[in-house]
Amino acid sequence: TTTHRIALIPGDGIGNEVIPAARRVLDTVAARHGLGFTYETFDWSCERYADLGAMMPDDGLDQLRGHDAILLGAVGYPGVPDHVSLWGLLIPIRRGFQQYVNLRPIRVFEGVPSPLRDAGPGDVDLVVVRENVEGEYGEIGGRLGRGLPEEMAVQEAVFTRKGVTRVLDYAFALAERRGGRLTSATKSNGIIHTMPFWDELVAERAAAHPEVAWDQEHIDALAAKFVLDPRRFDVVVASNLFGDILSDLAAAVAGSIGIAPAANLNPERDFPSMFEPVHGSAPDIAGRGIANPLGAIWSAAMMLDHLGHPEAATHVTDAIATVLAKTPVRTPDLGGTATTEE
Amino acid sequence: TTTHRIALIPGDGIGNEVIPAARRVLDTVAARHGLGFTYETFDWSCERYADLGAMMPDDGLDQLRGHDAILLGAVGYPGVPDHVSLWGLLIPIRRGFQQYVNLRPIRVFEGVPSPLRDAGPGDVDLVVVRENVEGEYGEIGGRLGRGLPEEMAVQEAVFTRKGVTRVLDYAFALAERRGGRLTSATKSNGIIHTMPFWDELVAERAAAHPEVAWDQEHIDALAAKFVLDPRRFDVVVASNLFGDILSDLAAAVAGSIGIAPAANLNPERDFPSMFEPVHGSAPDIAGRGIANPLGAIWSAAMMLDHLGHPEAATHVTDAIATVLAKTPVRTPDLGGTATTEE
Ligand SMILES: CC(C)[C@H](C(=O)O)[C@@H](O)C(=O)O
Ligand SMILES: CC(C)[C@H](C(=O)O)[C@@H](O)C(=O)O
Numbered sequence: 245t246t247t248h249r250i251a252l253i254p255g256d257g258i259g260n261e262v263i264p265a266a267r268r269v270l271d272t273v274a275a276r277h278g279l280g281f282t283y284e285t286f287d288w289s290c291e292r293y294a295d296l297g298a299m300m301p302d303d304g305l306d307q308l309r310g311h312d313a314i315l316l317g318a319v320g321y322p323g324v325p326d327h328v329s330l331w332g333l334l335i336p337i338r339r340g341f342q343q344y345v346n347l348r349p350i351r352v353f354e355g356v357p358s359p360l361r362d363a364g365p366g367d368v369d370l371v372v373v374r375e376n377v378e379g380e381y382g383e384i385g386g387r388l389g390r391g392l393p394e395e396m397a398v399q400e401a402v403f404t405r406k407g408v409t410r411v412l413d414y415a416f417a418l419a420e421r422r423g424g425r426l427t428s429a430t431k432s433n434g435i436i437h438t439m440p441f442w443d444e445l446v447a448e449r450a451a452a453h454p455e456v457a458w459d460q461e462h463i464d465a466l467a468a469k470f471v472l473d474p475r476r477f478d479v480v481v482a483s484n485l486f487g488d489i490l491s492d493l494a495a496a497v498a499g500s501i502g503i504a505p506a507a508n509l510n511p512e513r514d515f516p517s518m519f520e521p522v523h524g525s526a527p528d529i530a531g532r533g534i535a536n537p538l539g540a541i542w543s544a545a546m547m548l549d550h551l552g553h554p555e556a557a558t559h560v561t562d563a564i565a566t567v568l569a570k571t572p573v574r575t576p577d578l579g580g581t582a583t584t585e586e
Numbered sequence: 587t588t589t590h591r592i593a594l595i596p597g598d599g600i601g602n603e604v605i606p607a608a609r610r611v612l613d614t615v616a617a618r619h620g621l622g623f624t625y626e627t628f629d630w631s632c633e634r635y636a637d638l639g640a641m642m643p644d645d646g647l648d649q650l651r652g653h654d655a656i657l658l659g660a661v662g663y664p665g666v667p668d669h670v671s672l673w674g675l676l677i678p679i680r681r682g683f684q685q686y687v688n689l690r691p692i693r694v695f696e697g698v699p700s701p702l703r704d705a706g707p708g709d710v711d712l713v714v715v716r717e718n719v720e721g722e723y724g725e726i727g728g729r730l731g732r733g734l735p736e737e738m739a740v741q742e743a744v745f746t747r748k749g750v751t752r753v754l755d756y757a758f759a760l761a762e763r764r765g766g767r768l769t770s771a772t773k774s775n776g777i778i779h780t781m782p783f784w785d786e787l788v789a790e791r792a793a794a795h796p797e798v799a800w801d802q803e804h805i806d807a808l809a810a811k812f813v814l815d816p817r818r819f820d821v822v823v824a825s826n827l828f829g830d831i832l833s834d835l836a837a838a839v840a841g842s843i844g845i846a847p848a849a850n851l852n853p854e855r856d857f858p859s860m861f862e863p864v865h866g867s868a869p870d871i872a873g874r875g876i877a878n879p880l881g882a883i884w885s886a887a888m889m890l891d892h893l894g895h896p897e898a899a900t901h902v903t904d905a906i907a908t909v910l911a912k913t914p915v916r917t918p919d920l921g922g923t924a925t926t927e928e
Pocket of ligand 1: 830
């Protein structure tokens with residue numbers, strides 16, 4: 245039996261409901277596939293911030309370092325500004341552990357209607373590959389002249405050849421294993437100097453992956469095409485901010501924000517990778533036991549795959565598809581009455 | 587008769603087809619409403635760039651300055667990189683003339699089905715108010731170490747209290763005149779230092795407009811909600827980049843990229859304002875006489891409104907609605923067979 249050490253960070257709100265559900269699925273899968281998991285649970289959260297003034301301890305990353313993977317619920321709660329909670333927990337892990345690929349698969353499942361008139365099951369099956377540690381998000385920024393009429397705030401977006409190239413290579417390789425098509429999100433027509441650079445690197449990496457058919461779209465037109473013709477996409481590679489927007493949008497197009505998973509990958513395995521549902525802490529329904537656990541469960545499946553157990557991963561995603569297609573069991577966000585436990 | 591001096595810049599591709607159509611509509615309206623227009627046409631375009639090495643002459647803004655308004659078709663054509671064409675024509679006009687409000691109304695029309703299952707005529711009726719001269723787009727950026735492994739590109743986003751406040755005030759005042767609701771697009775949970783500043787200014791201006799019910803959404807969640815529940819929105823105010831993305835997305839949700847108009851406004855009227863359809867130059871159909879002229883015609887209606895002729899403007903938008911609802915005349919992008927002329 246391989247034993248994997250998993251760090252659980254339920255975090256805030258419904259994170260505390262969906263992570264236990266995902267853990268039960270992992271334990272069931274472990275029994276069937278001869279795997280072993282040991283868990284360590286961390287109470288890092290807005291509650292901790294309220295008590296102790298910090299989302300996580302100073303040596304938080306060191307505490308996580310020895311684990312094989314991290315399963316995270318959700319971060320953020322009313323009363324704590326989002327930039328405090330997120331900048332204090334989720335983002336430092338992504339960055340500190342060089343989880344530079346954020347992988348977000350999106351599918352229309354049988355039994356979960358898309359809000360689009362003509363997107364049926366199987367029509368939408370794409371992956372957003374989001375650059376996850378540099379780009380539009382970053383520490384270089386701040387304010388001048390607080391409170392004065394001349395006040396301003398600045399933010400520096402930084403794109404490096406190394407940082408862009410590695411995520412592009414990941415995306416092109418993924419396209420080779422999937423449908424062989426890749427779309428790059430850009431905005432090189434607006435005055436954004438980083439974007440012509442991004443485009444050049446895409447063309448450069450495309451030349452190294454000649455089997456992949458690729459194109460590029462400006463982010464505004466691409467967002468529109470996600471609604472007008474989502475079938476055409478296979479792998480979509482995007483910067484940190486654009487990937488964030490596109491992956492939520494695609495999940496909405498698939499009718500399934502509550503189902504969408506994410507993997508924050510350090511492909512070199514120098515550090516643990518982190519798996520988390522795309523949905524947030526949902527304070528409006530937290531504590532009622534009705535949160536949709538499928539996003540966390542699918543995220544756990546991505547973790548199984550990353551840990552070297554692709555059959556176990558497929559077992560879980562097949563189970564998700566079967567429950568949605570063949571049973572009426574679904575949580576209120578999908579129009580049902582089931583509880584998280586059910 | 588009031589006579590207005592209009593600068594026409596057809597630009598590239600289908601710009602040369604839709605601007606003449608809009609001009610014919612303006613002339614018809616002028617006759618019926620006792621208005622007068624004189625036109626000066628400028629050949630600034632990618633063709634000019636190919637001939638003369640510049641999208642417009644050095645004194646381009648001076649040539650436009652004496653006009654009451656500018657009607658622009660589209661900018662950009664294959665062979666000229668987008669950042670060359672756009673940075674050389676569209677964007678300098680927006681910035682040079684302090685057209686700091688980019689106004690983009692979106693409606694679902696009877697006769698134009700939305701791609702969403704349950705968005706019917708009248709369900710979606712919103713306006714995106716986009717900050718148009720600062721923010722994520724800007725001159726401060728560039729590259730270091732061209733070609734080296736260490737190469738990087740940076741872009742500085744700059745948000746000023748003055749720049750944000752004035753567009754917020756425009757948006758809140760517009761919300762007062764419309765449905766009384768405003769949504770602000772933010773991303774203060776990602777590490778983007780300009781966004782908590784944006785949020786603070788929104789809260790500040792909201793206090794000055796107590797009749798408006800407002801909320802804010804992170805751009806990723808907001809993009810998802812544009813698809814899941816577009817009915818809930820009235821006025822949406824957003825930064826330069828976010829407004830760009832949201833307005834294309836909303837036009838797609840309404841099924842009508844070819845119809846969507848935009849006004850680039852200098853509300854103080856220190857400089858001419860500019861009106862342009864949201865669609866681009868569409869090289870794939872250019873020259874075939876099948877471009878949808880409604881985006882340009884609706885943009886001309888916004889120009890009429892700006893020039894002080896709201897009844898004439900309504901006359902035009904009513905005509906658009908009537909043609910779509912009561913006749914089969916529509917261009918191929920809307921599933922019809924009509925030509926631009928028809
Ligand atoms: C062409 C481009 C520079 C422009 C923009 O991003 O402003 C366009 O997308 C628009 O929305 O008018
Ligand atoms: C919570 C926020 C910082 C985060 C992001 O923008 O990265 C979230 O939207 C996500 O997509 O994981």
